[in-house]
Amino acid sequence: MIVRIMGEGQVQISAEDIAVLNELDNELEAAIEVGDEPVFRTKLHALLDKVRQVGKALPDDSLEPSELILPPADASIEEVREMLGDQGLIPG
Template identity: 85%
Template sequence: MIVRIMGEGQVEISADDIALLNQLDSELESAIEADDEENFRVRLHALLDKVRHVGKALSDDSLEPSELILPPADASIEEVREMLGDQGLIPG
């Protein structure tokens, strides 16, 4: 799965890592629902850090279509709230 972190680039994520990313996504959603800015910031950074850690960075000149688009690390709680779908940022 190809994932784009806005403002950073793309990474390729293994299907084996989706369950862990979904757990982090659920925690992020909970922080947003609670309107807990501090917890939101921690959860957003945890999700993005894990994507960076488990993902294999694609070169800047790669033109792969992104299956998922994640917000940048400095996104506001409102910006991320608007990006959430029925299944969060990471479906599954």
């Protein structure tokens, strides 16, 4: 799966890593639902860090279509709330 982190580039993640990313996504979504800014910020950074850790960075000149688009680390809680789908940022 190709994931784009806005402002950073694309990484390829394996299907095996989706479950861990979904757990972090659920925690992020819970923080957004209650409007807890400090927890939101911690969970957003944890999710992005995990994507960077498990993902293989694609070259900057790669033009692969992204299956998921994640917000940048400095996104506001409102910006991320607008990006949430029925299954959070990461479906599955």
